[in-house]
Amino acid sequence: MSKSNPSEVKLAVPTSGGFSGLKSLNLQVFVMIAAIIAIMLFFTWTTDGAYLSARNVSNLLRQTAITGILAVGMVFVIISAEIDLSVGSMMGLLGGVAAICDVWLGWPLPLTIIVTLVLGLLLGAWNGWWVAYRKVPSFIVTLAGMLAFRGILIGITNGTTVSPTSAAMSQIGQSYLPASTGFIIGALGLMAFVGWQWRGRMRRQALGLQSPTSTAVVGRQALTAIIVLGAIWLLNDYRGVPTPVLLLTLLLLGGMFMATRTAFGRRIYAIGGNLEAARLSGINVERTKL
Numbered sequence: 001m002s003k004s005n006p007s008e009v010k011l012a013v014p015t016s017g018g019f020s021g022l023k024s025l026n027l028q029v030f031v032m033i034a035a036i037i038a039i040m041l042f043f044t045w046t047t048d049g050a051y052l053s054a055r056n057v058s059n060l061l062r063q064t065a066i067t068g069i070l071a072v073g074m075v076f077v078i079i080s081a082e083i084d085l086s087v088g089s090m091m092g093l094l095g096g097v098a099a100i101c102d103v104w105l106g107w108p109l110p111l112t113i114i115v116t117l118v119l120g121l122l123l124g125a126w127n128g129w130w131v132a133y134r135k136v137p138s139f140i141v142t143l144a145g146m147l148a149f150r151g152i153l154i155g156i157t158n159g160t161t162v163s164p165t166s167a168a169m170s171q172i173g174q175s176y177l178p179a180s181t182g183f184i185i186g187a188l189g190l191m192a193f194v195g196w197q198w199r200g201r202m203r204r205q206a207l208g209l210q211s212p213t214s215t216a217v218v219g220r221q222a223l224t225a226i227i228v229l230g231a232i233w234l235l236n237d238y239r240g241v242p243t244p245v246l247l248l249t250l251l252l253l254g255g256m257f258m259a260t261r262t263a264f265g266r267r268i269y270a271i272g273g274n275l276e277a278a279r280l281s282g283i284n285v286e287r288t289k290l
Contacts, residue, residue, distance in 0.1 A: 054238035061235075062173075065244035066091075072248075072255040079259075080289060081272045082131065082138040086145030093149040094120050099162035102169045109168045123149070125290065132289040176240035185246070186232045194221050264288070 043051040050056060070087055077084045094116050101112040123145070130141045177185070197217055204211040212220075235241045259265040267288045270278040279285050 054234050054236075058176075058235050058238045058242060061245045062242040065242065065248040068248045069244075069251055072251045075255065076259070076268055077138075079272045080268050081275070082289070083142065084127070084138065085142040086127065086149055087142075089146040089149035089153075090120065090123055093123075093153045096153045096157050096162065098169070099165060100156065102165050103162050109166070112169070128290040132286040171243070173244055175243045177243065177246060179236040179240055182232045182236055182241040183229070185241075186228050190221075190225050190228060193224060197221060 040052065070091060074084060074087060097119060098112050098116045101107045101115060102109070107115075127138075127141050127145055130136045131138045197220070201211045201214075201217055232241060235245075259268070267278070267283050270281065270283055271285055271288060275285065
């Protein structure tokens with residue numbers, strides 16, 4: 001009678017199909033999503049369905065897109081174990097500068113955007129220089145920046161409202177995509193997502209790594225398609241996809257790529273995880289923070 005060798009026994013590796021993927025979900029993320037869904041259902045019930053109407057959803061997305069755009073940049077600051085209290089005041093100052101260039105000076109929109117972006121980079125570099133090279137705590141630097149930026153904004157505008165902005169400037173925050181354009185962009189994005197998912201799965205299989213089953217991949221892609229196309233259909237029922245939402249989506253994709261697929265993103269995670277270990281591994285901590 002032959003006996004099996006314990007060293008030759010192969011253990012079955014669980015796949016990521018079925019309900020096994022739910023076990024890997026972060027509990028905090030799951031609770032947060034469940035709480036958001038519960039709040040949405042509650043307000044939908046109390047408003048007789050008006051909360052999830054196309055008009056209200058469009059307005060909510062357009063208004064929160066500004067906060068979301070700021071949050072994309074703040075994620076990298078927080079991951080690196082720092083804080084920035086001046087981001088709101090800086091946004092107000094840059095908005096005031098853009099309005100002055102557009103209304104008072106009459107500059108063309110491309111020049112106004114370039115000047116505003118350059119000024120934002122300079123202000124961010126100024127804060128980063130004090131934090132990275134002068135070793136001043138980011139809380140102190142950005143608190144001072146918050147007060148200074150507010151004061152500068154009041155000084156350059158004399159406390160008055162700068163308006164009305166040009167039609168081209170207003171289109172950035174108040175325009176909507178045509179219905180067909182929204183569906184075309186959504187379809188192209190889904191095609192890119194599907195191709196990226198299958199490419200990643202084939203690369204993992206070629207390297208002999210554990211990969212999700214084809215059923216799980218197709219299910220994830222189908223769910224994503226339903227959510228994306230359903231959201232576009234709902235927004236098109238009002239006026240279309242708001243332009244700020246499109247800008248936020250592009251910045252989110254760019255931020256995700258930078259955080260997970262670039263050396264800079266890995267350095268940010270390393271610095272936030274252990275500053276001294278990152279420095280000893282050869283990462284230029286000061287330059288990365290700046």
